[in-house]
Amino acid sequence: MIRAGQNPDVFIVNVFRNGPGGGNPAPVVLDASLMTAAAMRELAAHYGHESAFVLPGRDGCDLSLRFFVPNHEMEMCGHATLGTVWLLKHLGLHPGPELTIATLSGIVTARMTEEGPAISQPAGRCEPVDEPTAILDVLGLRTSDLEDFPVMNAMTSRTKTLVPVRSRAILDSITPDFSGISEVCGAIGSTGLYPFAIVDRATATLAARQFPKSSGYPEDAATGIAATALASGLRQLGVTSSTRVTVHQGDTMGRPSKIFVTFRNNQCWLSGHVELMEG
Template sequence: MTSQHSSTRRLAEQVFTVNVFGSGPGGGNPAPIVVDARLLDGEAMRQVAARHGHESAFVLPGRDSCDYQFRFFVPNHEMEMCGHATLGAVWLLDHLGALPKSTVSISTLSGRVHARVSGGHASVSQPRGRSTGIDDPAAVLGVLGIRPSDLLDLPLLNAATSRVKTLVPLRSIDVLNGLQPDFARIEALCDAIGSTGLYPFAPIDPDAGVFSARQFPRSSGYPEDAATGIAAAALAWAAWDLDLTSKSRIVIRQGEAMGRPSQITVEREDERCWLSGRAELIEETPL
């Protein structure tokens, strides 16, 4: 067997776990990644995600004139898009010497995205955000266990660049970090309002473009997410549209309340934005 065939077989038989967006000890969001998933069907992919307990990415040959197709699973189901897993997969392909060029196109269930790598640093595109108001904000406040006085004087929004997240503007970091949601009611609430998760946030230094956030997913198999790229992108567009900051580069801190400090950078470029952050390989296990 040639070394090239041996290397290809190794990539198809391994799960590489990349920690993405970490900004301190224990921080970041791990993403199990299979860089050659041609032999796996959807249920096998879901089982990988369930075994590892994290959002997972599966790399497939390109389609629709894209360089790659990516599929994403959490322990409970397939997702249309996962920002940190996309970034982690692209960074990993480059790290393994398997990325064919510095900028690639990727087909996902939420549409085409682009990714680029420069100096070992990866970033992933998202389209311009869109948002609509929440018809029943009281229901959201009830599930989060907060009062109207805990909010900034801003609307609650369903916002998205791919998957819809519910943005809840809080007046302080103390309120954000003190949230104790009724997790048993989150799935039904998200179904009722057309969301895939609650994303409460608070300003740290809006003049510098720095915010803090937490993510409570609708139904992923775990109660809280340490770093959520597509939610951060949705928040960044809302911050620009609501004139919360004049900075084109926004930093969103997440995971601090759960002891997993993470940092996501979102940079605007015309009518799209780029997600970026730290990535590192932390584990390699047999498939």
């Protein structure tokens, strides 16, 4: 447990770690009922990570969650939700087999799996970006760097822009113009650019990087909601029909992470490893 001055007790969980230094940390406040939105955003800014705040349930749910990054509130955060679910189970606060969680993007169902906690996401949807020139320019890419399928806006909970590059080497070499990402994302209605490469088609293994629109940091080590958007978009395009997609992220940052997306019926489930970080 970590204390931040007069802030409430904060647990830091690390989500999606796939090796030393890997994963995406998330501060979690287990009782945020007395916190204002401004205090929540300040806490996220203090830690520099997406943060989750547990509130009493609404709409018949077991609990509600609010999410903040240093710059603003988010409707949904996949890794912070997974971290919260794991933490509640770890502490014995919600021992049942499933949890229902109210978020600004809708109701999420959570359960434990062999890989750790899993949360539901609605069926994804995607559409091509008609003119991706500005996207390529801000990422420093050429048309010849792309795979033979379109740049797309895709979403389950939040819209991400999927940029298919031909190789892992091209993906790793991307050096964005960070000053232009917010404007480009705003013009296409996206919350982040998500360039990716297919590592192994047979096993539906992908590598990706996330450059958020305006979170308060330039790159994300692991982005669960982007991974579900990516997996859903590739299925819609017919690039993969696999019911199980693995996304590697964070390697170029020295924070290797691994995200699992599994499809069952008309839903996708996001899952991955979670651990408690000590202060």
